Every structure is written in C-alpha cells, then in structure tokens.
Amino acid sequence: MDIYNRKSRWKIYLGIAGAIIVAISMAYTTYLSNKLAEEERHKAALYVMAQERLNNLDEIAAIINDSCPQPDLTLHLNILQANNTIPVIAVNDRGRVDFSVNTSDTSQAYLMQEVARMEADGFEPIQSTAHRIYYKESTLLRQLRYFPFVQFVLIAAFVGFGYMGFSSARRAEQNRVWVGMAKETAHQLGTPISAIVAWIEHLKLIRESDEEVQEVVGELRNDVSRLELIADRFSKIGSAPKLEPINIYEELDDCRAYMQRRASRKVEFRFPAPDEPAKTVHINPHLFDWVVENLLRNALDAMDGKGFIEAEIYDDQDFVYVDITDSGKGIPEGKFKTVFRPGYTTKKRGWGLGLSLAKRIVEEYHNGKIFVKRSEEGVGTTFTIQLPKKA
Template sequence: MAKKNNIKLAIGGTTVFKLFLVVGIVLISIVFIWYTLDVIGQLKSDAEKMVASYVKLWQLAANDNTSGGEVQIIFDEVIKKANFPVVIAGLDHQPIFWRNIPNIEDNDPSPAARAKVIKLVEKMRHDYGEIPLKYNDQVISYFYYGDSPVISQLRRMPFIEIGLVLAFILIGFIGFQNIRRSEERHIWVGMAKETAHQLGTPISSLMGWIEILQSQCETGIPAAGNQPELNTAEITAQMKTDVDRLQRVANRFGQIGSRPELREIDLNKLLEDTGQYFRRRLPFEGKGIQINCHFSPLPVMAMNGELITWAVENLIKNALQAVDPEKGRIEINSAPAKDMKCVVIQVIDNGSGIPAAYARRLFRPGFTTKKRGWGLGLTLARRIVQEYHKGKIFLVRSKPGETVFQITLPVQEATKKKTT
C-alpha cells in the first residue's frame, strides 16, 4: 500500500511542486503585506502622537500670546521641523498656510496650488480628521495633516510587492509555457520523423517483394529464377513479416495518448524477441557487435507488450549507436527485485558513455547529441515506463566503456491494474 502511494506521489510530483510554489508565494506575500501594514500602523500612531504634541504646543503658545498675529511665528517654529504635510485652514476651511506638501511650494499663493491644497485638505480630513485650534476657548482655525513621506512610500509597498509577485508569477508562467511549447514542437516533429522512420523499413522491403512478384508475373519466370531460395511461399512469408511489423508500428502509435491495455505477458520472451530483432539487423549496424541476453525467471505481470518493446528498442538503438561497430557489446538483462515487488530490466553497452553534464538532460524532449537524432527515444521510453506502467527509467551509471540504463516495472501495481 505504501509503495502504491509512493509511486503516486512521484508521478504527481510536478503538480504537488506547483501547488507548493503557489501556496508559498501567496504566504510570503501575505506575510510581507501584513508586516508592511503593521509598520505603517506603528508609524502612523507615532505620527499621530507627534501631531497631538504639536497641536498642544501650538495651542499653548497661542493662548499665551494674546496676539493672533503670532500664529505665523508659532506655526513656523513649532511645525517647522515636522516632515509631514501640514495645512492650517480658517474657520471657513479654506487653507491659510501649508508646508511639506509634495510638489507644492510652501504657502505658494498661486490659484493652481491653492486648488490642489483644497483637494488635499479633503483627503487629510478623511484620513486623520480635523483638529480645531482654539484661542481663548474659541475655535480660530483648523489643523490638518497627512502621511509623512515614509508612510506614503510604505503605503505603496504592498502594491509594489503584489506587483512584483504577480510579475514574477507571470514571467514564470510564460517561461513554463515557452518550454512546454518548444517541447511540444519537438515532440510533433520527432513523432513525425519516428513514424516515417518506423514505417520506412517494412515499406521499402514490401516494395522489393512486390517488384519481384511483378517481374515474375510479367516474365512468367518464377521469382526463384535468379534467387532459387525464394519461392512464392517464402516471399509471402517475408511479406507477412513486413506487414506484421507495419501492424505493430500502427498499434504502437495507436496506444500512445490513450490508456493502453495491460495484459499478462512473458517479459523475458518479449526481451528475447527484441534482442533477436536487432541481431538480425546487425549486418547493417556493425558486424562485430554482439547482443547478449541474461534473464532470470520473472513473476507474471501485466503490461503493454508493444509499448514496453518500443521502450526497450529505444534503449538498444541508442546502445547500438554508441558502440564500436567492430567490438560493441550490448547486454539485455532482466531480474526480479529482491522483494519481488518489481522487475528490473537493464540495457548495458560498452560504448562511448555519456558525459556527466548531459546526464540530467537525457530524457528531455529534443535532447540529442547526434547529427541526425531528434532526441525523442528516451522521452518516449520514459513516457511508456512512467506514465503507462508506473515504473521508473533512469541512467544507472555511465563512463566510456560502460553505460547502464535501467527500467523498473512494479509487479503488483501492474497486476492490480489488470484486475481492476
């Protein structure tokens, strides 16, 4: 049971990661914003206390001085050092003095400046209220104040933070999208080429047989005329092999994308057949290459034979391309894991090896070091093994002279799949 959950987690890993990322970003933003708002709150209460003292001072000074003309001096002396915007308005709420207002000169008499100050007074009244200034217990004017520059900057902080986080997410999203698109492009091109490649061999072979049969019909001389070992029965048998191959190719492509059917199969036989298929092709690939199989008895398991063959073929093809045509050695091994919960398939070659720098990128769509490669073999193999069989495929180790790829297929998972 635990095993099953582990596998599920591994498959859903990217989704879990994305969720984790989003939740993380949201939490960080909330903490940032909360912290900023808290600092603003503290600064504001400090500012309010300060203003209260200013106002008290002002009133004290005003009450001590019988002359209303002192207002200007008190205003200058008491309020001078404050760095927050201050406006004194008359009983009619029209501004009389102001200072520290961003972009407006202190006490600028121009109508434009006045209009702006009047507008600002409304905002100040809304934010902090109005403080009546009294002289001999009579209200003589009103005092308004606004955010200090630090507070106004801090007020903008949450928006800047949210903007940055959103920009970050957007850039990440576009980046992901681009990677996905280019991967998709690779997959499309690769699939088209792979199809052409896989269909090419049996089709040209079939064309050859048809030509022989045609000349036999036209000339009346049996095809065996120049190649005595080829009678019509032989030719039809060969044609059947090619058609079978075409059928298999068609099946393979049909399986990709839909949920493939899993059946109990003899995996060792399947591996043996795959090895045999490549052995027959060795005269074209390299005469000195040997393909050897070492199989241990395996538990019965459900899988899609066509797709697993395809995955193993891709590993063998890579091995064939990596080894020396004269003394290449390829091994196809199978064995059950110690706990019998999975079977292990290894494809080992004594070829050029894979530089460590490439090892992480091997399974990415489009990654290839070959002139005529399209970097899809391992991607496809991984899709088949991981997505369709809930197994694992990875490079065990590689150095010049020894490269080991491994496929691990879970036994119970596959059998369960079949019975449900």
C-alpha cells in the first residue's frame, strides 16, 4: 500500500539527512583537529628551541661572566612551562635522547622505544639545530578526533530510543483503537441481529404451511447465525478468550467446508481428511476459524477463480503447524512482513486489516506465530500457523 512506500521513503530521507549531518560534523571536527595538530607541532618545535637555548653552554657562561650583560630568558622559560600536555622527545645527532617532557617514563630505553614506534608509524620528526623532535598528540587532540564517532553513537542511540518509544506509544494507541472499534462493532450488531431473529421467528409462525417460505427462513437463520458468530468474534477482541482442546483436523475441515461453498468450482481444495489421527491444540474455535477464513479468502482473491488451495498439518514436540498453500499471484520477497501490517493491501477495495488481525489473534491470544513460509510471484504462497500443543 502507498502508506508503507511513503513510510519507507521517509526512513531513507531521514537516514540520508542524518548521514549528511554526521558527515558535516566529522568534516568540521577533522578540520579543527588538523588545525590543532599544526599548532601542537609548532609548539613542540618552540619547546625544543627554548630548551636548546637554555642548554647552550655559551649562554650559561655569559650569565656567569659579570662583564657580559645577563640575557633575558623569560620567554624561553615561559614556553617551557606552558607545555604540560604535549609529550616531546628530543633526539640528538648521535641517536640518543637528550631530554623529554610529559612522558610516562623518562628512561632512555623507554624513550628510544617510543621513538622507534613513531618512526614505524611513519612519523616525520621536526628538525631543529641539534635535535630531531618527536612528539605525540595531546589528550585533548585525541579526544577531539574521536568526538565525531562519540557524537554519532549518541545521536544513533537517541534516535533509536526515541523511535522505539514513539513506536511503542503508537502501537499501544493502535491497540486501543482496535479494541474500541471491535467492541463497538459487536455492540452495534447486537440490536439488529436480535430484531432479525424475532422477525424470522414471526415469519416462520405465520407461514408454517409454506415449504418454500420455510426453506428461505432456514437459510436466513443460517445467515443470522453467521452474523452472531461475527459479533461474538469482535466481542472477544481485547479480552483473553477461552482456549479449548480441539482436534485441528476437524476444525480445519469446518473452515474448508464453509469457504468451499462460497468459492468457484474451478478452485480445488486439497485438505487432510477430518478423520486423521487427532492432533490436539488449545485454541478458541471462533477466533481460529476467523484466521483460517482470512487466509482462504485472500487465497481465493489471489487466484482469480481458478487454481488450488492446499493444507498440510504436521507437528513436533511442542507445536502443531498448519501450512496453507495457494496457487495465486504470490508475494514479493520484500513484502513478507509488510503484509501483516494494518492497512497494507494490494486490492483495489479493502482495508488491509485481515492479515493484521490474524497475526494479532494467533500471537497475542494463542501464543503462536503466523508467517509467510515461502512465496513466488506467479506461482503461489504458503502461510504457516504455529500453535502450541499446551495452553
């Protein structure tokens, strides 16, 4: 149905919009990270230059010699003191570490190991007057590089929890609407059905001798009984139905007999015989029949008046399975789950509620499952109903 195509498109649009937002965020964060990395490289170079200046023996000698003016080293000291985040290692021309800062270990072995690791990673050292400068990114820069991924996870979690919350609220609201509509329908049907029953009994009494009228009255009574059954089914929606131990072969054959009388003679029904060795399931017969009738009615609509409908019953230790196969138009593989959603239909007329209601009856009231087992367009479809053996 169009509503689900639009819904799928909106999901795609929202996904694309989210991806664009994350991409822009990552691009901007990468830009900031690169700028900060350039600043840190510049700071590391300044730090080594300042350290080299202080280590210059001529400068120190000049400070000791009273005849020379004392140089102002305030700027150099400030540069050294300002770096408390960037790990820096200075390697001399002989390949030894002269000094380091902000490292977890100051031993020569550890520092040389760190230098070897950075060189293996392709790090290009800064070349100063007397040293090769190796440095690592500060904690702030590393956190900034991981920020887009953290942001993506947080946004995804927010969207996911929000979607689940809204979906849960929407399903709860839909359930209330379902229950309200079903019970109101049952209530509205009750009054006219009672009146029709009274009129049928009156007609039966005043024309007792007319066999033709009595035959018509009998058929009317059968149709009214059907209406009473429909009203009873609707009244059970929203409340826990009473489950009874039922022979699935006999119950399925009752459904076949009812639908076969209303089907084209060109449709062949291949159902197991009702006198097969009994397989007992705990079901509510009225509601279960509703599920099977929905499947058979959909199968008849899909076959255009000719073909076959086949049923198979089998079991395992815990469940009884009912497969209903038709030779109809089939269902596209991507629609196997969509067909159970309220409002989905391929018919020009119809509300698309039959399979949705069937799923609700089987799963919520009988603790079972209903699903499309297989389907091929132009060949046919098999639906499976899974029912527990024990209530």
